[in-house]
Amino acid sequence: MKYFVHESSIVDNNVEIGENTKIWHFSHILSNTKIGKNCVFGQNVSVGPEVIVGNNCKIQNNVSIYKCVVLEDDVFCGPSMVFTNVLIPRAFIERKHAFKNTLVKKGATIGANATIVCGNTLGRFSMIGAGTLITKSVPDYALFLGVPGKHSGWVCECGVVLTRQCTAETPSDFTCSECGKKYTLTDDIFKEK
Numbered sequence: 001m002k003y004f005v006h007e008s009s010i011v012d013n014n015v016e017i018g019e020n021t022k023i024w025h026f027s028h029i030l031s032n033t034k035i036g037k038n039c040v041f042g043q044n045v046s047v048g049p050e051v052i053v054g055n056n057c058k059i060q061n062n063v064s065i066y067k068c069v070v071l072e073d074d075v076f077c078g079p080s081m082v083f084t085n086v087l088i089p090r091a092f093i094e095r096k097h098a099f100k101n102t103l104v105k106k107g108a109t110i111g112a113n114a115t116i117v118c119g120n121t122l123g124r125f126s127m128i129g130a131g132t133l134i135t136k137s138v139p140d141y142a143l144f145l146g147v148p149g150k151h152s153g154w155v156c157e158c159g160v161v162l163t164r165q166c167t168a169e170t171p172s173d174f175t176c177s178e179c180g181k182k183y184t185l186t187d188d189i190f191k192e193k
Helices: none
Strands: 069-071 102-104 142-145 150-154 173-175 182-186 189-192
Parallel strands (some): 069 102
Antiparallel strands (some): 173 182, 182 189
16 A cells, blocks of 8 residues: 555545555544545544545544535644534434535645634635634635634745735735745735735
């Protein structure tokens, strides 16, 4: 095998696991799930059924990734963060027909104990702070904090919170203090320059 699954973990039938992926203690990968290369799944992780996880993702301890959740490449899910897949759950009413899709785009980070309400998209390289409740979609590079989560700033691809360079010529330009990447905000669209 070109991947590692700890002996205490269970992998159901019809699962694809990419090269160099590691699945650690007491995890369960349910049927019809596809996991990319170079991923790491911590202890007590449940994935699926029918979930797609991209390459280079890191899923920390105690995370469940339910049906209708898609993680693109390079996504980080912090310890004990939560995904949902139905908006009005009841134990005595089956609502599998009402599952909502959640998309986590390339490079996004979700902090420990955050909750992502289903039906939303987390933008490329967005950053969701620890304990944040996400109830709406998050733009690319956006920093969201609080309960409910509010747009609190912008982050670089490397994860550093950006500060605005305020000059008359460039009122909406940002430069990362760590890696030097430059960004601009034009018509509410934040992007790399």
